[in-house]
Amino acid sequence: MTGWLVIAGLGPGAGALVTPEVSAALAEATDVVGYIPYVARVAPRAGLTLHPSDNRVELDRAAHALRMAADGRRVVVVSSGDPGVFAMASAVFEALEAGPSDWQALDIRVLPGITAMLAAAAAAGAPLGHDFCAINLSDNLKPFALVERRLRLAAEADLAMAFYNPRSKSRPHQFARVLGILRESCGPDRLITFARAVSTPDQRLLTVTLAESTEDMADMRTVVIVGNSATRRVGRWVYTPRSA
């Protein structure tokens, strides 16, 4: 048996947003590896072993997946959204770099998925319709000072911004600090969209100004989009013109 390793994105939640090539890889897999809630989105079947694991064990999980592929198994590592956006693809390449060099000959493919910010932007209109950046607000793997620096520079560059992992129980107050920096750098009238559980039955969209925004508008299932200085409302939508 020839093993392979696919690192796949499951999209933001809706089954219709899983790409056909990801579904095809899952149909051929012998093993699925990933964070518990993402593995739960894969239908069990005969011949498929599910390996759910806890958060924050990304490197162990990646090495486990590589070992199984090297043993001849057909392994899919699942992430939500896109696997290259604050997710497992980089963790797999880190494990590949640290592992035995013969792993580098393995058949490894990264299959893209629809990332949360794009699903959220589509639901809201087109707030990311011109230049933008994406920032992970979690300081699990980097100092919060770096987050602050990137926020200020993105605001100075007048980029629209998408924020992942805005708020968690382990760091409840940092998001208030983020909103403070944004008010300071972008002014009180800038539009901010809170998009929660996009494409699932729990989806909730809320657009307010920075002055009206409060930290409890975000949780770990929310992606936050801040417009640039030209982002505006039309009817019930929010968009950024292509000229700004």
Ligand code: SAH
């Ligand atoms: N790889 C994923 C991101 C993983 S980080 C992707 O490309 O989407 C986890 C963060 O993604 C969450 O804290 C939240 O900010 C965002 N997220 C994931 N799914 C989401 C959804 N359906 N709706 C809103 N935000 C989501």
